[in-house]
Amino acid sequence: MELGEEEYHVEVVRDAAAGKLQAFVLDGELENFVRIAAPSLELTATVSGHEEKLTLLPIPNNATGEKVGDTSLFEAQADWLKTTPAFDAVLKEITVRAKTYTNVAFSFPKGSDEGGKK
Numbered sequence: 001m002e003l004g005e006e007e008y009h010v011e012v013v014r015d016a017a018a019g020k021l022q023a024f025v026l027d028g029e030l031e032n033f034v035r036i037a038a039p040s041l042e043l044t045a046t047v048s049g050h051e052e053k054l055t056l057l058p059i060p061n062n063a064t065g066e067k068v069g070d071t072s073l074f075e076a077q078a079d080w081l082k083t084t085p086a087f088d089a090v091l092k093e094i095t096v097r098a099k100t101y102t103n104v105a106f107s108f109p110k111g112s113d114e115g116g117k118k
Contacts, residue, residue: 001106019082025072033072042092
């Protein structure tokens, strides 16, 4: 999903077998990971006509030195992710390098072009 006018992106990846959803924070060109300090990311998905809330938690990575409070990867687990290949969702809020984006809507797996409100 796009944040702002191609300022940053969040790449969302589903692991159906594990029932996991990962969100990677990337720069505007989708080339470099961007670490953020968020304690979590809140996402609301519409699945079969009802809302499912996900809290994506920061994932540390010893290989890159990323840690909770300074990471580009967030992850959540939910059983409905195992059987739901497509859904609409809204990322409640994300702050990347002092810019806050709210209510970023996207369709998984298609993505978004709207960018969210600053």
